[in-house]
Amino acid sequence: MNTGEKHPTWTIGRLAAAAGVHVETVRYYQRRALLPIPSRVYGSIRRYHQEDLDRLNFIRHAQQAGFSLDEIAELLALGEKRCHEIQMIAERRLHEVGTRIESLHRVKHQLSGLIDACKRGEEMDAPIDCPLYLRIRED
Numbered sequence: 001m002n003t004g005e006k007h008p009t010w011t012i013g014r015l016a017a018a019a020g021v022h023v024e025t026v027r028y029y030q031r032r033a034l035l036p037i038p039s040r041v042y043g044s045i046r047r048y049h050q051e052d053l054d055r056l057n058f059i060r061h062a063q064q065a066g067f068s069l070d071e072i073a074e075l076l077a078l079g080e081k082r083c084h085e086i087q088m089i090a091e092r093r094l095h096e097v098g099t100r101i102e103s104l105h106r107v108k109h110q111l112s113g114l115i116d117a118c119k120r121g122e123e124m125d126a127p128i129d130c131p132l133y134l135r136i137r138e139d
Contacts, residue, residue, distance in 0.1 A: 008049075008050065010048045010049075011047070011048070014048075019053060019060060021060065029059060034055075034069065034072060034076065035052065035056060036052070058072075059076075066093055067093055071089055114135055
């Protein structure tokens, strides 16, 4: 951090460390237009400001809340004053998460049944073809 200025600035490495991400993550977000690329004001070194760190933290927290990068781009474009539109994006994400959870519950139930079938075959000490393997092969 450069403390000799009125407003502190960071190099990309320091910015990434402050946000708890890798430098390549910062560059990736820049390529995705989620984070602006600062101009080179000190020779060939780009300097980042508090707003960049705030935006990077917003992206990270939105990801932790389950939003995709495309959805995060929408949120950033809307800004904090567009609550209804942001709510709609969150409701859409919530619906997708619910659908995914239902699908995972079905997978869990199916796997449990296949594992039980394998255990029954072992208990009978019979030379049977593995039901789990056969089911996966059929799909």
